[in-house]
Structure formats: structure tokens, C-alpha cells
Amino acid sequence: MFCWLSRLYLGFSTPTGRITHLIRSSLSRTLVLTSQRRIPEFSSFVARTNTCGELRSSHVGQEVTLCGWIQYRRQNIFLVLRDFHGLVQVVIPQEESTASVRKILCEAPVESVVQVSGTVISRPPGQENPKMPTGEIEIKVKTAELLNSCKKLPFEIKDFVKKTEALRLQYRYLDLRSFQMQYNLRLRSQMVMKMREYLCNLHGFVDIETPTLFKRTPGGAKEFVIPSREPGKFYCLPQSPQQFKQLLMVGGLDRYFQVARCYRDEGSRPDRQPEFTQIDIEMSFVDQTGIRSLIEGLLQYSWPIDKDPVVVPFPSLTFAEALASYGTDKPDTRFGMKIIDISDLFRNTEVGFLQDALSKPQGAVKAIRVSEGTKYLKRKDIDSIRKFAADHFNQCSALGKLRLECADLLEARGLVLRDPALFSFLWVVDFPLFLPKEENPGELESAHHPFTAPHPSDLQLLYTEPEKVRSQHYDLVLNGSEIGGGSIRIHDAELQRYVLATLLKEDVNLLSHLLQALDFGAPPHGGIALGLDRLICLVTGAPSIRDVIAFPKSFRGHDLMSNAPDSLPPEELKPYHIQVSWPADSEAEKSSLNQPSHPES
Amino acid sequence: MFCWLSRLYLGFSTPTGRITHLIRSSLSRTLVLTSQRRIPEFSSFVARTNTCGELRSSHVGQEVTLCGWIQYRRQNIFLVLRDFHGLVQVVIPQEESTASVRKILCEAPVESVVQVSGTVISRPPGQENPKMPTGEIEIKVKTAELLNSCKKLPFEIKDFVKKTEALRLQYRYLDLRSFQMQYNLRLRSQMVMKMREYLCNLHGFVDIETPTLFKRTPGGAKEFVIPSREPGKFYCLPQSPQQFKQLLMVGGLDRYFQVARCYRDEGSRPDRQPEFTQIDIEMSFVDQTGIRSLIEGLLQYSWPIDKDPVVVPFPSLTFAEALASYGTDKPDTRFGMKIIDISDLFRNTEVGFLQDALSKPQGAVKAIRVSEGTKYLKRKDIDSIRKFAADHFNQCSALGKLRLECADLLEARGLVLRDPALFSFLWVVDFPLFLPKEENPGELESAHHPFTAPHPSDLQLLYTEPEKVRSQHYDLVLNGSEIGGGSIRIHDAELQRYVLATLLKEDVNLLSHLLQALDFGAPPHGGIALGLDRLICLVTGAPSIRDVIAFPKSFRGHDLMSNAPDSLPPEELKPYHIQVSWPADSEAEKSSLNQPSHPES
Known part of the structure; x- marks a missing residue:
């Protein structure tokens, strides 16, 4: 186990x-x-000599001291002790002379913390447990100490994962004792450590901490605000260290990385966290190829050994190819079922709705071949596909979603399309630099951010048809999820001013420090950020990013354990020169100030 | 260089x-x-083949490509190119056929970024520069490319450090190019990496990220507040991950560490930062000795090789001993001049003010022997000591300050008391658990924090004379600065409740999650936090912690480069249900909203 x-x-x-x-x-x-x-020394500096989980036949005869939690007890004869490393069987002594030891071990409730000292002995022949890594041995106890008694739990630890997620989050410190959470958090720590070794020790990157008390960036509507002690002045929590890492390049720290805490206030969204972590990287004198090779090497080097090795280089698709073949810019390439343009077959069709479609500008007829569909899909599956298509009618991404829907249906019927052991990486490149603004399609907005460099071949189009310019942005996709993105940046101050002021119509004063920095000898540079939470989630196969974060917030942004965010008495807001604007219809809420509120269920 | x-x-x-x-x-x-x-590969993935600073005679004959900044040019014959690694001399070709290369290299302003390719050649005999690590070679250029031209700088880079700190902070990206800032930030990165290796790879610690969007802790008056989208509900930025690391111990993650960003709003204080970093550590089943050994090993392992090695174990003093001998709980033990109690010599004195002092409860006469004082100190030094003593009359710490004042005076006169190459570590232990409240001395407050365990020998005093209880807190002091502190924690829920509710009169509801966690099988545990900024500051000998932070705030909490904190239009505060309470006498300031303010000088 x-x-x-x-x-x-x-x-x-x-x-x-x-x-x-x-x-x-x-x-x-x-x-x-x-x-x-x-292999770390897990028992240095502490009371124990060994961990529970490490003991084997080779330890027989050794005197050991173990510390752990009581997992369960069998008829007051055996007790199973647990630590993060595993389980071990302890024999409760039955002699009269050991009454005090027996009393401790028999009376302590389950999940109490005990320290035992004794000898590792072989289990009697026939009593070995081959399913248990420590199943060949047991501990003959000499002394025992109750370190802390556990009160009756509201539920049993072993059934804990079956409880609602709200309960798991409320008692997170108990949930963390589970095998899965221990595995997820330890794997995360190890993988990040390997990434650091690769970047810092092998390739000379410098780990630099950038501020999180910053100011509003243009268009940063999703940034949390922090009042300062100066009336009306606010810090903001940045969505990424983007500006700082570019300034570090100007400062000659030419290989930067940081495991960076970032913040985004999106209100309530499932599977998002208001604070999240990215592996943030920037390099000078680099091109797209260089960043891609760096990241391929990084993932290969840090990949857990119990997974299939990462094969490099990763394949790549242009944005246009991805849309054409998969109907999305983050295709799941673990399986085929590509979208195929079959318009030519129907040029002379007399079928009305096809004629109609083909007569429109860029109108097309496309298909997905669901191989073995006739074998696996049932009548009602076809009906559900038809309904799905109708529900998504006129959405560009309809075919991409339909492809995933078909995959779900096939897998529900027993076909394995997406091997859970397969990790299919893909670069998506040549994104458009700008998109029409949603609220005003006559104006442009950055497809990613305004610091992204245009594709060198499209440079002249910037001044004539900017909407056609491709960018030097690249996304890294894993199994259909975007796990990273980056770009070569603009290092020319004039070009950056033109993009910001003329094309995007942004207030350049807010970015005057960055524009000035580009004027003072900025090297060509580019970088990338990997979403660590999502990556670890995919590697561990966890159902949610909340399962790879020690203390996540609920989908409403609440800490269900400590009840954050919480009310504050008005006098604590005074030094920050702010007051609460209570919504007109919620005057009643004021009276609930300082009352503990109930956690969401 | x-x-x-x-x-x-x-x-x-x-x-x-x-x-x-x-x-x-x-x-x-x-x-x-x-x-x-x-030894890292500094030139992987990028355009250059080598760094400027690494080239030596052994590279002669090699074709190289270098990228860097133009440091200076001599008579259009030589150009010195700089990157983070060092300087190298480039020979500007004079032949007619290389006119385009010559034009680029002769016309580009200083601090422009160029890429050159050519051959490493030996300098002609007699022209070697032994003061320059690359002084035996130079580069015979074949091709050159201007990567970015630098506009005229407001000052010369080499004189930059002589400028005011405000100017350095405003143009931080230029300041970062200096030798000293490169050294400080790279040493910081390397030292933290070695700490991670020690903790993670050698001793099985798990690097776990804890939330920074948390809630107010009892007594957390220095915590920044962050309005949420729920009216009247606020997150807080924590001063440390204290509660989370204890909860991780309850969760069985029994060796935790984190390079943790922490926040403290102290308004304007010199040499403090509103956000700072600590090496945060917590272990289960550990005692004071274990934590001390761990930290001694950590510092020894991560200590830079160009400093004298760290000698372990570190000496220790009790709080009482430190106060008695040094007049402070963070003594600088690089030099002697201890405080000596000479009361007994004066028991029968007829000198009035001494009689007076000795007749008071705990009255004493104490002295510092300034050895060689008569040789070094002048008349006006004695006068200044006398004035210093008068200014600090009746302050408990007067003698400790006087000791440091004497040391300053002696060193100003040429005596070397505090060897800059000496790193003198010291543990200070056995602090009092409680102190009388400043505003109400009849009540108690925690000397450190309410989770600190009492000294086992003083446990019974908790119920009779709590003000006499010593704690299991320990401080780590280096050359007179506190660089870390920690404690063995209370793991018994009843004891924790008694301390919080009965002795400290805190509202236990705010900590109900922690108290409940202690009830459910909390192991004995303890930990420590090292102040990373201060530590690196002492190791590098930097004059201020701002010199070991890439983008620090000014003493008023401002980012002088980007002008944070900044004004926000009222509509951006609306989603957070707050409004600014303008001070009555500053209505005028409202009109300055959205006007860029001037950086402090």
C-alpha cells in the first residue's frame, strides 16, 4: 500500500x-x-530511529523507536501504527510486567499519536502479509508513550475520501493524512525540486523573487486590490510577474526563474483558485526554438520515474492547424478523430442545408470519423450527439466539443480512447497577435498580452492590416489542457509604444517605466510560464487542482477550515481610509458583523 | 573584477x-x-556560444558568438563587451572590407546591446591585462549585429552606486546591471538552492505552499487587508504561515519547509519591507536540540565557499544571561566588553548616587571594561559617551546600547573590534513566555506568539505565577542581528485553550479550527523561521536589505520605479464594496486622483 x-x-x-x-x-x-x-534521511534530528513504512526483514533484530498514529487495533493483540511512510504492525505485550505499556496501547483511541520502542522481529511463519510492504515483520514493544490522545472523529479517516469535498476542506488537516494527499503533495515538492535543479544547477538560471504588492496593470480588471495607509492609494496583487521578469532582462539577469505565486480574482469559477502558482521563466538572447527545447528538457528531467518517460521534442501545430483539425487551440492529441473538411465532396450537392452552408463566405462542410462508432455507440448516443450539436449550433468550437463528446460517449461504452498512462504534449504556435474586442469588434485587443512580439514575417502587416499579424506566442498543451504559455517579447521601445498607443489605445503612462527600460539597452528576450497546479493535477491524475494544493479555497473563494474571508470591525479599516459600501438591500448583513458565518455546504 | x-x-x-x-x-x-x-551551462538554448566573462587563453582559436552590453570604447579600436559573467575586449576591425561591422561597433552608444561573432586570439605580448580575468585574450570580430540601441542615459552606469538611493530605485533595471547587485542576487539564489538541497534531498522535507489569502489572526494588527467580492468580508495577507505549518503537522506532513513570502504593514520604517521572505520550517516529534542541529547543518551546508566556514554547534545563552552580559537579547558576540556587575564593590560606598541605586529593589552597579579605551578614546569621545548615557537614562537596554556605542567609537578611532569576515552565530533560549501588556501591565501578552510551548520545568507555574514561566522559544542571532526565531509549540488542545482564553483573554472562536485540529491527534512539533533578506544582507555585507531584493519598496512603502501604490478610479472599487474615506483635511487630494504623483526623493 x-x-x-x-x-x-x-x-x-x-x-x-x-x-x-x-x-x-x-x-x-x-x-x-x-x-x-x-535518498533522504527521514529520521534525522527527531525522536524516532526509523519510519514505520521503511522496516523490512533486513531490519530484524534492530532496536527501533517509532512515532505515529494508531491506524487500527485488533483484539487488543495487534496495533497498526501509521506515519507518512507507511504502516507497521506492533504486537501489544500481554505479560503482567508490561501492564502500563498494554494499557497505553489498548486504551488510546484510533488516530492518537504514540511513540513505541522495541525490537523488529519476523512474523511467525504463515502470518506474513504479502500485500503490506512491512508485512514480513512486526515490532515487539518494550516501551510506549501516548504523545497525544485523539478525540472521537466526526468520521472515519479511511472513509474520508468518500465524504463531500466541503467536509474534506473543513477538516483539511485530517484529509492531508490520506494516502492520496500525501502522494500528491510529496510528488509536487519533488517535481518542483527537480525543476529547480535543472534550471539552477544545470543551466545557470537565477531564482529571483519579485514583488506581489504592485500596481494595477492596464486591463488588469481581475486583480485584487490592497488599500495602503495613504488615502486613495492601492496596491494590487499581480496576475503574473510579467513586467518584473522583463525588467530583470533589461537588468542583465539573463536567465530568470521563479516558482511564483500569482493572483486572479475571477469570482466563483469551478476548478480555479484565487491564488495559484506558476513556474515563471524568462531568458535573454533566445528565440522560440530555444524556449521550447528548454521546456522539453525541463519536463523530461523532472518527470516522475513511475510514469512513462517524456519523449522530446514535442510535436507542434499552428493555431490555424489546431483549429482546423481539432476545433480548439488546446487539442487532446491522445486520440485521432480529427475534423476533416469534406466541402469538395458536396460542391454540386442538391441537399439544401449543405448548399446553404457552402454558399456563405468561408462556409464549409466538415466531418469527424468515429471509427468503431457503429460498434460502440447506441441509438440514444446518436440522439445525444444530435442534441449536443443543436445546443452548440453556430459556435465556432462546436466541432471541437463534439469530438470530445464523442470520445466521452465511446469511453462510457467501454472503448479506451485516452490511455490514462499517456501524456501527450503539444506546442501550439502562430497565434494571431490581436483579436477584435468583444464589446467593440472595430477595435483590437491583445490575443495574449501587449508585450508579445509579432511574427517576424508579419512585421510590415502591423502598419497595414494588424488584424492579420501572427504573434510569437506559444502554448504548451498536455492531454487537451493548456499547461503553459509564453512568447518572445517586444524589446524595441518604438514598436512597443506603437502597439500600446496606436493599436491598443492604452494609456502608456501606466507603463512608462517599462517603455523607458526598453529604451536603455533592453536585450531581445522571451519566456514562458507553466501552470504548476494544473500540471501536477494531470501528472497525479487528481480529479481537481484542489487535490494538489495543501489548503485550497472552495469554488466560491472560501477557506472552509478557517472561514476566510471574514468580517472586520470598522476600526480596523480606518488606517486604510476605506469603509464598506453596504449594498442597499443588505443592511441586515451589517448586524451580522463579527458573527461567525456558516461554511458553505 | x-x-x-x-x-x-x-x-x-x-x-x-x-x-x-x-x-x-x-x-x-x-x-x-x-x-x-x-557548473551550469550558461549558454545553452541561446544565440551565444560563450559568456563574455568565461574566455581564457585556453579558448584561443575558438570561433565564438557573444552577446552583451557595450561597456566602453577606446579610440574606435577596442570595445569592451559586458555580460553578467564579466568583461571581454573586442578588437574593432579596421579593414575597408569590414566597414559595416566597424560602423555598428563604432556608432552604437554605450550600454547598447550587440551580438558579435569572431575568433578568440591572444593579446599581443605586453598588452595583457592581469587585472582582468579575460585579460590574456581578445576577440577578432567577423560579424556584428546591433540588437538594441541605448538612448542617452541620465547618468553613467559605473558611477551609478554613488547616486542617491531614490535614483537607483527609480531606475532599478539599470542598477541591477551593477557588479554588486548581480553578485547579491546570484548569491541569494545559490544559497537558497543549497538550503533546498539540504532540506529536501538530504533530510526528506516537503516543500509545501501555503495560502497568502487568509483571515485576520488574533492581534494581527499589522496585516494588510484585501476586500473580497462579498460585502464586508476581507482576506488578510499573513505575517507568517504559522497556523498552516502547524496544521500540516496535524496532517502528518511531518517535515515541512517553504521559502515563504510574508507581509507586515508597519507603515514607514527604515530597513523594513512590507513583503519579506522567510525560510519557514516545521517538524514533528522534535525537540529544541533537534531544531538547533538542523539549522546549524543547514547554514553550514549552504554557506558560500568564499566566506570562512561555519563552525557548529553554535554557542547559546539564556535570555537572562544575554541581558546580564550584553544588555540585549541579540548580542553581538564578535567582541567582548561584557557588562559586569560590580555592586559588591560598592556595598559600603559613601558615594550618594551609588548608595541610592543600590538601595532600590534589584538596584545594581554595572560596568563595561573598554580595554585599550585610554589608548584610543579621546576627550570628546568620553563626552559623547556621557551624553549617550544621559540620553538613555532609565532605559533597561542602556548598557547594551552603550556597549555598541563604545564599539562604534573605538572603531572610528581605528581599532578593529568587529572583523567583517567573522560570522558569530548565537542561540538565545529560555525567553519568558509572557510579558506584561504595555498599555495595561496587569494583563499578560505572549512574548512571541500564543502557540509557544512553556518550558517543561515551569509547567506548574502556568497555573500559579504565569509571568514567571519560561518558554521553549529560541532565537538565532548573527553578529548582533536576529536572523531567526522559533519554538516548540503547544500540541495539547486543553493547554492551548487555557493559554488563549484564561491567560491571554483572546477570542478563541477565531482559532477554533486550530484548537479542533489539536484535539484530533496533533503530534508534538516545533519549528523555526529564518529571515532570508536579513541573512543574505549580513552574508553579502550589503548596507541594507534593499540591496539583496530585486525590486524593494522605499522606506515609505513605495515602488519608485512603477509608482505603486497608485490611485484607482472609484468604479474599480465597486466590485469590492468599498469606498475611500477621504480625511477631512485632504479633500484637495481627491482632485489629484489619477494624476501621477512624484516619486519621493
Whole structure:
């Protein structure tokens, strides 16, 4: 059950990158020794001599001290002790001389914390448990100490994952004891550590912390605001360190990375978090190819050993190709079923609605071939596809969604289309630089952000037909989810001014520091940010990003454990020169100030 | 000039910890190879083949491509190119056939960014520059490209550090190009990376990110507030992850660390930052000795090789001893001049003011022996000491301050008391658990925080004379600055309730989640936090913590580069249900809304 941990740590100690691969072939002895050094000492500096989960036949005869939680007890004869590393069986002594030890071990409630000292012994023949990594041994206890008694839990730990997510979040400290949360958080820590080794130790990147108390960026409507002690002046929490990382390039720190906390206030949205983490990277003197190779190497090097190795280079599609073949800019390439243009077959059709479609500008007839569809799909599946198509009529992305819908239906009928062990990476490139503004299609807005450089081949179009300019933006897609995005940036001050002021009609005063920096010897540069929460979620196969974050917020942005956000007495707002504008219809709420509110259920 | 970088990276690749020391003796070949792997490839993925600073005689004959900034030009014959790694001399070709290359290299303003390709050649005999690490070679250029031209700078880069700090902060991206800022930020990155290796790879700690959108903690008057979209509900930015790290221990993640961003709103205070970083650590099943050994090993392992090695274990003093001998709880132990109690010499004195002092409860006569004082101190120094003493009359810490004042005076006269190469670590332990409240001395407040465990020997005093209870808090002091602090925590829910409700009279409802967590099988645990900014400041010898932070705030909390905090139009506050309460006498300020304000000078 708990052998995952050794696999995790041993796994991460084996190098998988191309560079280390070369070293491996010539220096295998070195690396074995290096790996051995990399298995951490889990019991240094503390009361225990060993972890519960590490004991094996080879430890028989050793005197050990263990600390852990009581998982369960069997007839006052055996007790199973648990720590993060695993489970071990403890024999409760039955002799009269050990009455005090027996009393402690028999009376402590489940989930109490105990420390036991004793000898590792082999289990009697026939009583080994092959399903348990420690199943060949047990502990003959000499002394025991109750470190903390556990009150009656509102539920049993082992059934915890079956509870509602609200309950799990309210008692997060209990949920964290579960195998899955321990695995997710430890894998996250290990994977980030490997990324740091790759960036910092192998490639000379500098880990630099950038401020989170910043100011509003143009168009930053989703930024949290923080009142300062100066009346009417506010900090903002940035959505990314974008401006700072570009300024670092101007400052000659030419390989920057940061595991950066970012903030986005989107109100209530499922599977989003108001604060999230990205692997934030910027390099000088680099082009798209350089960033792509860097990231491919990064993922290969940090990939967990218990998954299939990452194959590089990743394939790439242009934005136009992705839309044409998959109906989305983040295609799931684990399976085919591409969208095919069959307009030519129907040029001379007499079918009315097809004629109608083809007669429109850019009108087309497209199809998806659901191979084995006749074998797997039932009548009502076809009906549901038809309804789905009708519901999404006239949406550009209808075919892309239909493709995923068909995949869902096929898998519900037993066909395995998307192998859960398969990780299918894809670069999507050549995005448009601008899009028509939603509220005013006559004006342009940045497809990504205003610092994105135009595609070199389209530079002249900027001054004639800017809506046709492709950008040097690239997205990294994994199994149909966008896990990263970046671009080569504009490093020419005049070009940046033209884009901001003339094309986007932004107030350039808000960005005067950045424009001035570009004037003072800014090197060509580019970068990328990987969404760490989403990436770890996909790697671990967790159902939600909340399962790879220690203390996530609920979809309404609440901390259900501590009840944040919370009311504040008005006098605590005074130093910040703000007061609450109570909505007219909620005067009643004022009276509830300082009353603890009920967690959402 | 720039050989610091190689020293930095080579330095960090050599293990210094005790554990690796053992390995080193038996496996020297392995470690040499491991170290070699640890010198990063600074030119992977980019246009350059080499850095400017790395070229030596051994590169002679190689074709190289370099990217960098024009440092200066001599008579249109030589050009010195700079990157983060160092300087290199480029020979501007004089032949007619290379007119275009010559034009680029002769016309580009200083601090422009160029890319050059050419051959590494030896300098002609007699023209080597032994003061320059690359002084034996120069680059014979074949092609050159102007990557970005630099506008006329408001000042010269090399004199930049002599400018006011406000100017440095306003043009931070230029300041970052300086040798000193590059060194400070790269050393910080390397030292933190080594800390991560020690914690994560050697000792099995898990790097876990905790939320920064939290709620007000009891007594958290210095916490920034963030309005949410729910009327009257606010998040707070935490001063430390204290509650979360304790909850992680309850969750069985028994070795946690985080390089944690923390926030404290103290208004304007010199050498403080509203956001700062701490190395945050928590362990289960540990005692004070364990935490101390862990931290001693951590600092030894991560210490830069170009400094004297850290000697462990660190000495320790009790709080009472520190006060008695040094007049402060963070003594600078690089020099002696301890405070000595000479009351006994004066028991029978007839000198009035001494009689008077000794007759008071706990009255004492104390002295500092300023050895060589007669040799170094002048008449006016004695006068200034006398004035200093008078100014600080009746302050408990007067003698401690006087000791430092004497040291300053002695050093001003040429005596070296505090060796700048000496790093003198000290643990201070056995602090009082409670202090009388300043505003109401009849009540108690926590000397550190309410989760600190009482000293086991003083447990009973908690119920009789709580003001006499010592705590299990420990501070780490370096050269007279507190660089860390921590404690063994209370893990018993009843004890925690008693401390909070009965002794501190806090509203326990605000901490109900933590109290409940202690009830459900909390292990004994403790931890520490090291102030990273201060530590790096002391290691680098920087005059201010602003010199070890990429983008610090001014002492008034302003970002002088981007002008944060800034005004916001009222409609952007609307979703957060707040409005500005303009102070009565500053109605005029409202009219300045949206006007860019002038940076402080």
C-alpha cells in the first residue's frame, strides 16, 4: 500500500535528462553513488530511529523507536501504527510486567499519536502479509508513550475520501493524512525540486523573487486590490510577474526563474483558485526554438520515474492547424478523430442545408470519423450527439466539443480512447497577435498580452492590416489542457509604444517605466510560464487542482477550515481610509458583523 | 573584477556539510565528478556560444558568438563587451572590407546591446591585462549585429552606486546591471538552492505552499487587508504561515519547509519591507536540540565557499544571561566588553548616587571594561559617551546600547573590534513566555506568539505565577542581528485553550479550527523561521536589505520605479464594496486622483 514513497524518492534520484543520460553512460558508478546520497534521511534530528513504512526483514533484530498514529487495533493483540511512510504492525505485550505499556496501547483511541520502542522481529511463519510492504515483520514493544490522545472523529479517516469535498476542506488537516494527499503533495515538492535543479544547477538560471504588492496593470480588471495607509492609494496583487521578469532582462539577469505565486480574482469559477502558482521563466538572447527545447528538457528531467518517460521534442501545430483539425487551440492529441473538411465532396450537392452552408463566405462542410462508432455507440448516443450539436449550433468550437463528446460517449461504452498512462504534449504556435474586442469588434485587443512580439514575417502587416499579424506566442498543451504559455517579447521601445498607443489605445503612462527600460539597452528576450497546479493535477491524475494544493479555497473563494474571508470591525479599516459600501438591500448583513458565518455546504 | 561568478558557482558545488564530509573522505572521485556536473551551462538554448566573462587563453582559436552590453570604447579600436559573467575586449576591425561591422561597433552608444561573432586570439605580448580575468585574450570580430540601441542615459552606469538611493530605485533595471547587485542576487539564489538541497534531498522535507489569502489572526494588527467580492468580508495577507505549518503537522506532513513570502504593514520604517521572505520550517516529534542541529547543518551546508566556514554547534545563552552580559537579547558576540556587575564593590560606598541605586529593589552597579579605551578614546569621545548615557537614562537596554556605542567609537578611532569576515552565530533560549501588556501591565501578552510551548520545568507555574514561566522559544542571532526565531509549540488542545482564553483573554472562536485540529491527534512539533533578506544582507555585507531584493519598496512603502501604490478610479472599487474615506483635511487630494504623483526623493 505505501511502497509509493520509496518509489517516489528513489525515482526522483535517477536522472532522466538528455545531459545526464550522456553522463550516465560513461559514469554509471558515480551516478549510483550520487543517487544513494539522494535518498533522504527521514529520521534525522527527531525522536524516532526509523519510519514505520521503511522496516523490512533486513531490519530484524534492530532496536527501533517509532512515532505515529494508531491506524487500527485488533483484539487488543495487534496495533497498526501509521506515519507518512507507511504502516507497521506492533504486537501489544500481554505479560503482567508490561501492564502500563498494554494499557497505553489498548486504551488510546484510533488516530492518537504514540511513540513505541522495541525490537523488529519476523512474523511467525504463515502470518506474513504479502500485500503490506512491512508485512514480513512486526515490532515487539518494550516501551510506549501516548504523545497525544485523539478525540472521537466526526468520521472515519479511511472513509474520508468518500465524504463531500466541503467536509474534506473543513477538516483539511485530517484529509492531508490520506494516502492520496500525501502522494500528491510529496510528488509536487519533488517535481518542483527537480525543476529547480535543472534550471539552477544545470543551466545557470537565477531564482529571483519579485514583488506581489504592485500596481494595477492596464486591463488588469481581475486583480485584487490592497488599500495602503495613504488615502486613495492601492496596491494590487499581480496576475503574473510579467513586467518584473522583463525588467530583470533589461537588468542583465539573463536567465530568470521563479516558482511564483500569482493572483486572479475571477469570482466563483469551478476548478480555479484565487491564488495559484506558476513556474515563471524568462531568458535573454533566445528565440522560440530555444524556449521550447528548454521546456522539453525541463519536463523530461523532472518527470516522475513511475510514469512513462517524456519523449522530446514535442510535436507542434499552428493555431490555424489546431483549429482546423481539432476545433480548439488546446487539442487532446491522445486520440485521432480529427475534423476533416469534406466541402469538395458536396460542391454540386442538391441537399439544401449543405448548399446553404457552402454558399456563405468561408462556409464549409466538415466531418469527424468515429471509427468503431457503429460498434460502440447506441441509438440514444446518436440522439445525444444530435442534441449536443443543436445546443452548440453556430459556435465556432462546436466541432471541437463534439469530438470530445464523442470520445466521452465511446469511453462510457467501454472503448479506451485516452490511455490514462499517456501524456501527450503539444506546442501550439502562430497565434494571431490581436483579436477584435468583444464589446467593440472595430477595435483590437491583445490575443495574449501587449508585450508579445509579432511574427517576424508579419512585421510590415502591423502598419497595414494588424488584424492579420501572427504573434510569437506559444502554448504548451498536455492531454487537451493548456499547461503553459509564453512568447518572445517586444524589446524595441518604438514598436512597443506603437502597439500600446496606436493599436491598443492604452494609456502608456501606466507603463512608462517599462517603455523607458526598453529604451536603455533592453536585450531581445522571451519566456514562458507553466501552470504548476494544473500540471501536477494531470501528472497525479487528481480529479481537481484542489487535490494538489495543501489548503485550497472552495469554488466560491472560501477557506472552509478557517472561514476566510471574514468580517472586520470598522476600526480596523480606518488606517486604510476605506469603509464598506453596504449594498442597499443588505443592511441586515451589517448586524451580522463579527458573527461567525456558516461554511458553505 | 568579475571572477566572483566562477567562485560563486564553483564554490556552491563543493559540499561543506557534515554528512557530505563523511562521503567526501571515502568517495572523493565521485564528488569531483558531481561537482563538475554542477557548473551550469550558461549558454545553452541561446544565440551565444560563450559568456563574455568565461574566455581564457585556453579558448584561443575558438570561433565564438557573444552577446552583451557595450561597456566602453577606446579610440574606435577596442570595445569592451559586458555580460553578467564579466568583461571581454573586442578588437574593432579596421579593414575597408569590414566597414559595416566597424560602423555598428563604432556608432552604437554605450550600454547598447550587440551580438558579435569572431575568433578568440591572444593579446599581443605586453598588452595583457592581469587585472582582468579575460585579460590574456581578445576577440577578432567577423560579424556584428546591433540588437538594441541605448538612448542617452541620465547618468553613467559605473558611477551609478554613488547616486542617491531614490535614483537607483527609480531606475532599478539599470542598477541591477551593477557588479554588486548581480553578485547579491546570484548569491541569494545559490544559497537558497543549497538550503533546498539540504532540506529536501538530504533530510526528506516537503516543500509545501501555503495560502497568502487568509483571515485576520488574533492581534494581527499589522496585516494588510484585501476586500473580497462579498460585502464586508476581507482576506488578510499573513505575517507568517504559522497556523498552516502547524496544521500540516496535524496532517502528518511531518517535515515541512517553504521559502515563504510574508507581509507586515508597519507603515514607514527604515530597513523594513512590507513583503519579506522567510525560510519557514516545521517538524514533528522534535525537540529544541533537534531544531538547533538542523539549522546549524543547514547554514553550514549552504554557506558560500568564499566566506570562512561555519563552525557548529553554535554557542547559546539564556535570555537572562544575554541581558546580564550584553544588555540585549541579540548580542553581538564578535567582541567582548561584557557588562559586569560590580555592586559588591560598592556595598559600603559613601558615594550618594551609588548608595541610592543600590538601595532600590534589584538596584545594581554595572560596568563595561573598554580595554585599550585610554589608548584610543579621546576627550570628546568620553563626552559623547556621557551624553549617550544621559540620553538613555532609565532605559533597561542602556548598557547594551552603550556597549555598541563604545564599539562604534573605538572603531572610528581605528581599532578593529568587529572583523567583517567573522560570522558569530548565537542561540538565545529560555525567553519568558509572557510579558506584561504595555498599555495595561496587569494583563499578560505572549512574548512571541500564543502557540509557544512553556518550558517543561515551569509547567506548574502556568497555573500559579504565569509571568514567571519560561518558554521553549529560541532565537538565532548573527553578529548582533536576529536572523531567526522559533519554538516548540503547544500540541495539547486543553493547554492551548487555557493559554488563549484564561491567560491571554483572546477570542478563541477565531482559532477554533486550530484548537479542533489539536484535539484530533496533533503530534508534538516545533519549528523555526529564518529571515532570508536579513541573512543574505549580513552574508553579502550589503548596507541594507534593499540591496539583496530585486525590486524593494522605499522606506515609505513605495515602488519608485512603477509608482505603486497608485490611485484607482472609484468604479474599480465597486466590485469590492468599498469606498475611500477621504480625511477631512485632504479633500484637495481627491482632485489629484489619477494624476501621477512624484516619486519621493
